[in-house]
């Protein structure tokens with residue numbers, strides 16, 4: 001964008017939200033070129049609205065100036081979902097982080113998009129409730145971003161993903177109108193399920209300004225088991241056997257040996273360093289049923305080669321195990337300077353062969369690949385370890401990621417389980433949808449966004465490579481560690 005046009009845009013945005021909360025200065029906007037993915041691109045302006053009316057005003061200005069709009073909440077997207085690849089205005093939500101209403105009788109809360117996922121459950125727990133979808137990033141990601149990606153998490157095996165826990169949305173349309181879809185009484189909702197359509201639309205249709213979420217009572221008992229195996233294949237077979245045995249636990253997570261070593265070094269939770277794989281399993285319920293299911297799952301794991309099954313003795317041990325698991329991606333920093341994480345899905349029964357094939361890719365290419373994932377859902381997260389400063393490694397891991405996603409699609413799965421398509425997988429989407437499928441989706445998108453200005457360059461193939469991040473020189477400023485959270489991770 002030309003300097004004069006950018007300055008005018010900045011002035012108009014400042015009039016809408018206040019001088020402090022809109023900026024176009026190249027230095028100030030630099031932070032907003034990143035999310036948790038390797039891609040980067042600079043926006044033309046950044047705006048931090050304080051309420052829905054201001055969001056709507058910003059969208060009207062963007063429509064008038066014909067500039068792209070990128071909604072950004074916690075910026076933990078691993079798919080480049082918030083990277084403003086076509087420039088334009090980034091709208092971000094740290095000021096819209098209020099829990100507006102708790103309606104315990106109707107099991108609903110109304111929240112602004114900037115509410116951090118974990119904060120919502122922490123606010124609810126003393127009242128005996130929680131918000132179920134629990135991405136491992138829940139200490140940093142927000143409800144708005146979770147709606148954007150239809151986020152999952154370890155406990156979505158039994159309870160469902162974000163779309164199953166959101167009953168209504170208030171959104172600002174690209175034209176700047178505020179509309180409500182769904183609401184508190186989703187059970188009696190009639191007409192099109194527009195909430196379902198907008199959840200997971202990755203900011204390509206509208207900007208979410210308010211969310212109605214379901215609340216769930218904290219179960220009387222949660223029992224957590226750690227099943228320790230000598231190899232990945234036995235652990236994978238145990239997962240299928242548990243589900244085939246008629247048990248649907250709240251969570252079944254798997255980690256391979258490399259992941260266990262990184263996680264244990266970071267968390268000291270008691271993960272066995274010599275194990276080939278572990279399963280972290282959890283059942284919720286009343287004490288009698290939880291005890292029975294715990295016993296049955298333990299038996300099935302032993303029958304499938306588990307050398308040991310431990311049941312967390314108390315809440316502190318349970319929280320430590322989960323904190324270790326949920327901190328797994330960050331723990332990878334102990335193994336390599338960088339990792340590239342994939343988000344493929346395969347039918348549960350194909351886990352053993354797909355994991356073998358990923359192992360073969362690692363052997364062939366020489367790149368270590370860790371596996372830490374939602375095994376119950378067949379949602380794989382292979383993490384390819386590399387060093388972005390070593391010439392050619394970044395390109396090599398992108399090619400490995402592509403090969404893994406093709407493998408998942410060919411096994412009857414998908415190229416994303418929860419992280420979204422974003423910028424990263426906009427070409428890989430072709431592995432699961434053909435031209436006709438994509439054309440239908442594009443038509444639906446255009447109903448909301450006829451001019452294609454909402455998060456452009458995401459979700460749909462463009463035929464162009466994603467922008468390349470140049471690694472920053474080492475020794476630069478590192479971010480300060482996040483402030484300590486309450487140690488409640490599930």
Ligand SMILES: Cc1cc2nc3c(=O)[nH]c(=O)nc-3n(C[C@H](O)[C@H](O)[C@H](O)COP(=O)(O)OP(=O)(O)OC[C@H]3O[C@@H](n4cnc5c(N)ncnc54)[C@H](O)[C@@H]3O)c2cc1C
Pocket residue numbers: 035036070071072073074075076077078081082093113134135136137140141142143144145146147148149150151152153154202203204206207208209329330418419420422455
């Ligand atoms: C260490 C780590 C672990 C993770 N574990 C998980 C996991 O277990 N499960 C999981 O699902 N994901 C996981 N993720 C990915 C990420 O946390 C999720 O995709 C999350 O939902 C993103 O939330 P956010 O607030 O950071 O959103 P952002 O990254 O800011 O945005 C994500 C997408 O939503 C859109 N969006 C954001 N705000 C709005 C809005 N107000 N209106 C409309 N669209 C909007 C954006 O444009 C973008 O497309 C993990 C990420 C990290 C870094």
